Structure formats: structure tokens, C-alpha cells
Amino acid sequence: MAWTHNLGEEFETRTVMHAALVLAPLVAVATASGQPIWLEAAIVSGSAFIVMEKTNLAPLGVALHGVAIAVGFLVLLAAISTPPAFVGATAAMAGASILVTAKGDKLRSLGNFTFIPALYLACKAAEGTPRAALLERGLSFLPYIAAALLPVIALAAAEHVRDRDLGVSHIRHLTRFRRRVVDHGVAASFAEAMVAVTFAVACASIFVEWRHVEHGQWVIWSAASVVTGDAASARRKLGDRLLGAFVGVPIGVSLGFLMPHNGIVIELATVGTVLSLVAFRRYPLAFGLRCALVALAIIDADQSIAFAVERVENVVLGGVIGLAFVFGIHGLTLVGQLRASRGQPPE
Known part of the structure; x- marks a missing residue:
């Protein structure tokens, strides 16, 4: 039927398969351990994967993006018990998510998918957590963020090795932030x-x-x-x-x-x-x-x-x-x- 054909054209088969691949380890661990907290970290895997795909990040770039998510998460979580601080922190992060488009409009995804997981995880971690325990709760979640990044880093590494130019050493290649030079779009009026x-x-x-x-x-x-x-x-x-x-x-x-x-x-x-x-x-x-x-x-x-x-x-x-x-x-x-x-x- 025509509508099924059109729907098939809308579906991003390759991208979904790769995304499922990076999410599979978290799902497996969550199922085996019976701890749903692993699924909360899935938003980090998904966000890092999207940014990796859209901006062609190399493993080092994915890791630094993960650090940005973790820092944003801790900042928002630390501010969440003080309303004026939380308002200021969320507004500043939202503004920064637009500011990155000064280098190209395609970088909006980098800003968005740093702000989204940081905000979601901070609000989720704060639910039912006493004010005095917020920092401890945030720090205890950092290993889950790191674990959620590992499959994305592995996928980026596999593609990064494939893209290596013959004239570039392995060490120099691995220190790159992006897999290859990409077009980040037009520098937006932000x-x-x-x-x-x-x-x-x-x-x-x-x-x-x-x-x-x-x-x-x-x-x-x-x-x-x-x-x-x-x-x-x-x-x-x-x-x-x-x-x-x-x-x-x-x-x-x-x-x-x-x-x-x-x-x-x-x-x-x-x-x-x-x-x-x-x-x-x-x-x-x-x-x-x-x-x-x-x-x-x-x-x-x-x-x-x-x-x-x-x-x-x-x-x-x-x-x-x-x-x-x-x-x-x-x-x-x-x-x-x-x-x-x-x-x-x-x-």
C-alpha cells in the first residue's frame, strides 16, 4: 500500500540499527541485574549517538561530549534545590545550546543533546532525594553515565579506524576530535x-x-x-x-x-x-x-x-x-x- 511505502521511506533503518546496537548493552545489564537505573542512563547513549552521527565525532570527541553532559547534570542537580539558581542554570545552558550554532547551524544538535540529558537526569535524580543527599546522588550516577558512553565510543572508534588516512599515524589519528572534516552548516545569526x-x-x-x-x-x-x-x-x-x-x-x-x-x-x-x-x-x-x-x-x-x-x-x-x-x-x-x-x- 502507498502509505506503508511512504512510512518506510520515513524510517531511518541504518541509524536505528546502530542506535539499537549502542543501547543493547544497557538493556542487557538492566535485564540481568533487575536495576532500572541502567535504563535511565540510556538517554546518555542516545544523545551521544545522535551527536556522533550528526557531527562525525571521533572517540575523543564522544568522550568530551559525555563530560559536558556529566558536568551539566551535576550543575543542574546542585542548583535544583535552590529555585533562583536552578532557573539561572537552566536558562544559561539553554542559551549555550543556541550559542554553538555560531560555528554552524548543524551544531544545534550538539547543544540540544547536551542540555536534554543533563536536564532530564538532574530532574530524575532529584525525585525523592533529600536536599542534603543530592550531591552524593549525582556523584553515584557518574559511573552509569560513563558506562552509557562506552558503546558509543566503541562504535565511533570502529568508524574512526576505517576513516584513517594512510599518511596519518595511528596516534595522531586517535587524538582527533572528529572522524573527518565535515560541514557544520552556515554560521547562524544566533x-x-x-x-x-x-x-x-x-x-x-x-x-x-x-x-x-x-x-x-x-x-x-x-x-x-x-x-x-x-x-x-x-x-x-x-x-x-x-x-x-x-x-x-x-x-x-x-x-x-x-x-x-x-x-x-x-x-x-x-x-x-x-x-x-x-x-x-x-x-x-x-x-x-x-x-x-x-x-x-x-x-x-x-x-x-x-x-x-x-x-x-x-x-x-x-x-x-x-x-x-x-x-x-x-x-x-x-x-x-x-x-x-x-x-x-x-x-
Whole structure:
């Protein structure tokens, strides 16, 4: 049928197979040990894999990216018990995720997939952890981050060895940060987007802290996610996220009630959520699948359907906050340009 053919064209078969390969060790250890904490670290593997693929990182580059994730995680976790510090830290990291595009717009993935895992893991680690134990909790998770990076480093090493030029020594080759020279895209005009995402994330973080929102990372990241290169694409991104949430969550909830309640289903849903980051070329399909799998995991864990509905609410709220600042900053920029042009003498 035509729709199955079109869906097949959207599916990133090779990328998904490689992503599954780097996630397999974590799934195996989690299954053998019965410790779900290994699956929490899967977001590190997925994020490192995406950045490796998009920017052609060599093993050393993957390791340094992992260090950046770990540092961001510890900074956010240390700040999370002090609302003003948490707001400042999240806003600064969100702004930095845009700043890297000054070297090329394709580097947005590097910024995004440093901020996402750091934010997710910090909020996850803080759940149910006393304030005095936050640092200990963070430090105890660092070995899991390191373990999650190892399969990605191994994959990068295999591809890096294959790419070695005959005239370059092995030692010099292994000290490179990237596998080969790549095009990072056009150096983006980042100032407007960086200001918008900084204020949007700060506003979302303030709301999360003020209202004590459960799973507040969904609001914060949704606010950051819709901030793209221009107002039109930001509006389109919000529409894609709303469509994915409103379609995906009900499907996930329905599957959650139909499927058996056991750890295997939750493990598969968790791994599938990470794979959805690379599974499809079109964002609405990927985000819809991600929402469905998150909702499936929530329902299968015997949590209330309200938690699944909360996912939609947080996506909507964060997206609206982000879009408001995109239009607001863009409007102020246009007003400034108009005033500047009126102040110029006629030619």
C-alpha cells in the first residue's frame, strides 16, 4: 500500500540499527541485574549517538561530549534545590545550546543533546532525594553515565579506524576530535534565538518552581524546543509537537491498558523512546511515537492516567511559553530595526 511505502521511506533503518546496537548493552545489564537505573542512563547513549552521527565525532570527541553532559547534570542537580539558581542554570545552558550554532547551524544538535540529558537526569535524580543527599546522588550516577558512553565510543572508534588516512599515524589519528572534516552548516545569526530561548526557559523554570510541577523538565524542554531559527518555523514546530502529543498520548494510554503490566513492557517502551529520537525523518512522526511510548510506560507502571494527560499539558504549556518569547523578541528586533532605519539620513 502507498502509505506503508511512504512510512518506510520515513524510517531511518541504518541509524536505528546502530542506535539499537549502542543501547543493547544497557538493556542487557538492566535485564540481568533487575536495576532500572541502567535504563535511565540510556538517554546518555542516545544523545551521544545522535551527536556522533550528526557531527562525525571521533572517540575523543564522544568522550568530551559525555563530560559536558556529566558536568551539566551535576550543575543542574546542585542548583535544583535552590529555585533562583536552578532557573539561572537552566536558562544559561539553554542559551549555550543556541550559542554553538555560531560555528554552524548543524551544531544545534550538539547543544540540544547536551542540555536534554543533563536536564532530564538532574530532574530524575532529584525525585525523592533529600536536599542534603543530592550531591552524593549525582556523584553515584557518574559511573552509569560513563558506562552509557562506552558503546558509543566503541562504535565511533570502529568508524574512526576505517576513516584513517594512510599518511596519518595511528596516534595522531586517535587524538582527533572528529572522524573527518565535515560541514557544520552556515554560521547562524544566533543572537535573537539565544535571547528568546534564554528567557523562555527562565520563564518555564520559574513556573515549574513556583507551581511545583511534576515532571517539570517536560515544560522546560518544550519551551526550549520550539525556539528555532525564525518565528514561522517556531510556530510550525509547536504545531508538530501539539499534533504528536494529542495523537500519541491517547494511543500510548490505550496500549498501556491492553498490554500486560510487567518490567519488560516498560523496558521496551523506555528503549523505544530513545530510539524515537532517530527513527523518523519527519519530526511529527518521531515526537508522536515518543509521546505514545512515554504514555505506555506511565500506564504500564500502574500510574494514574493523569500523569499521561500531564504530558500533554506540559508540552502545550512549554510550547506556548517558547513561542510567546520567539514572537516577542522577534517583534522587539523588528521595532529596533525600524527605528534605526528611520534615524538614518536619506541617501
